[in-house]
Amino acid sequence: DVKVTQSSRYLVKRTGEKVFLECVQDMDHENMFWYRQDPGLGLRLIYFSYDVKMKEKGDIPEGYSVSREKKERFSLILESASTNQTSMYLCATISYRLYEQYFGPGTRLTVT
Amino acid sequence: QQQVKQSPQSLIVQKGGIPIINCAYENTAFDYFPWYQQFPGKGPALLIAIRPDVSEKKEGRFTISFNKSAKQFSLHIMDSQPGDSATYFCAVYFQRAGNNRKLIWGLGTSLAVNP
Numbered sequence: 001d002v003k004v005t006q007s008s009r010y011l012v013k014r015t016g017e018k019v020f021l022e023c024v025q026d027m028d029h030e031n032m033f034w035y036r037q038d039p040g041l042g043l044r045l046i047y048f049s050y051d052v053k054m055k056e057k058g059d060i061p062e063g064y065s066v067s068r069e070k071k072e073r074f075s076l077i078l079e080s081a082s083t084n085q086t087s088m089y090l091c092a093t094i095s096y097r098l099y100e101q102y103f104g105p106g107t108r109l110t111v112t
Numbered sequence: 113q114q115q116v117k118q119s120p121q122s123l124i125v126q127k128g129g130i131p132i133i134n135c136a137y138e139n140t141a142f143d144y145f146p147w148y149q150q151f152p153g154k155g156p157a158l159l160i161a162i163r164p165d166v167s168e169k170k171e172g173r174f175t176i177s178f179n180k181s182a183k184q185f186s187l188h189i190m191d192s193q194p195g196d197s198a199t200y201f202c203a204v205y206f207q208r209a210g211n212n213r214k215l216i217w218g219l220g221t222s223l224a225v226n227p
Contacts, residue, residue: 101146
């Protein structure tokens with residue numbers, strides 16, 4: 001069974017703080033993704049990575065950065081958290097050989 | 113721009129009914145059409161998927177109908193149960209250059225099945 005884990009299920013941070021969201025997968029998948037999910041807006045892609053140290057902007061990268069130093073780990077960084085970044089954040093992976101995208105359980109981030 | 117249009121946004125049916133969720137896409141380069149199911153507090157999980165060379169696929173009570181010429185595909189849930197209450201997302205799969213893969217998502221449909 002593919003397992004995608006995220007470091008926190010719930011997180012509360014203050015405006016201006018630097019926030020790190022960690023994602024780890026155990027299936028050696030090359031592609032990893034960060035999405036945010038908001039009611040009525042579906043899943044919006046923030047960044048994705050198709051290999052170690054490789055990253056590409058998604059649809060809404062502003063205010064975020066990412067890091068992928070090891071194949072199994074993909075981090076999302078909010079350099080200076082703002083209230084409009086309050087959301088559910090989902091990490092996902094996909095293999096070159098398969099089509100299924102596997103999601104972690106999500107991190108619900110609240111910025112006050 | 114929204115490349116995948118999903119409807120309806122929400123749906124309520126009685127137990128045993130057949131909810132139908134529709135998706136329309138624009139780009140003919142897409143080559144894989146999955147549906148994901150998401151329960152509250154969980155990440156989405158693959159429910160069923162179809163390739164463009166077939167017009168229908170069934171897995172248990174779930175069926176995808178695919179109309180390539182109309183660029184539309186639909187999810188049908190037969191004999192729906194309260195446990196099917198969830199958010200459903202359609203997606204289209206985009207194979208980029210090299211080994212990059214990306215899904216483009218519909219906005220989701222919130223389904224409630226009343227007992």
